[in-house]
Amino acid sequence: xRCVIARFPFxxxxxxxxxxxxxxxxxxxVAESVVIGRRVYPVMQVGQVITRQDRRDFNAGEVVRAxxxxxxxxxxxxxxxxxxxxxxxxxxxxxxxxxTV
Numbered sequence: 170x171r172c173v174i175a176r177f178p179f180x181x182x183x184x185x186x187x188x189x190x191x192x193x194x195x196x197x198x199v200a201e202s203v204v205i206g207r208r209v210y211p212v213m214q215v216g217q218v219i220t221r222q223d224r225r226d227f228n229a230g231e232v233v234r235a236x237x238x239x240x241x242x243x244x245x246x247x248x249x250x251x252x253x254x255x256x257x258x259x260x261x262x263x264x265x266x267x268x269t270v
Contacts, residue, residue: 170182170238170239172234172235172238172239173231174216174219174220174222174227174231174232174235175220175222175226175227175231177220177222179219179220179235181219181235181239182239183239183240183241185219186205186215186219186236186239186241187205187206189218189219190205190206190208190210190215190218190219193210193214193218195208195209195210195211195214196210196211196214197211198210198211199211200212200213200229200246201229201233201243201244201245201246202243202244203215203232203233203236203241203242203243203244204241204242204243204244205241209244212229212232212233212236212243213229213232215232215236216229216231216232
C-alpha cells in the first residue's frame with residue numbers, strides 16, 4: 170500500500186512493517202502507540218524505523234494514518250490517572266451531593 174510520510178511515498182505492507190520492527194525493543198509509550206505483534210511501540214519510533222528518517226521530519230498523524238490503513242491497532246494517548254477523591258468528597262458523592270474543597 171502506498172503511504173506518504175514526511176512528503177515521501179512509501180510502498181508498505183503489513184509484512185514489511187512486521188519485518189522491520191522484528192528485534193526492535195519498544196521505547197516507553199508516552200503518546201500514541203501502535204500494536205505490532207505482541208508489542209506496543211510509540212508511533213514515532215515506528216515511523217523512524219520504517220522510514221529510516223529522523224523523527225523531526227514527520228509527525229505522528231502521518232504514521233497513525235499509515236498504520237491504520239495497513240490494519241494495525243493504534244491506541245490514543247494514555248489516560249492520566251484520575252485524581253483521588255478525599256474521604257469527604259467520596260462520602261458526599263455517595264450521598265448525591267457535591268462538595269468542593
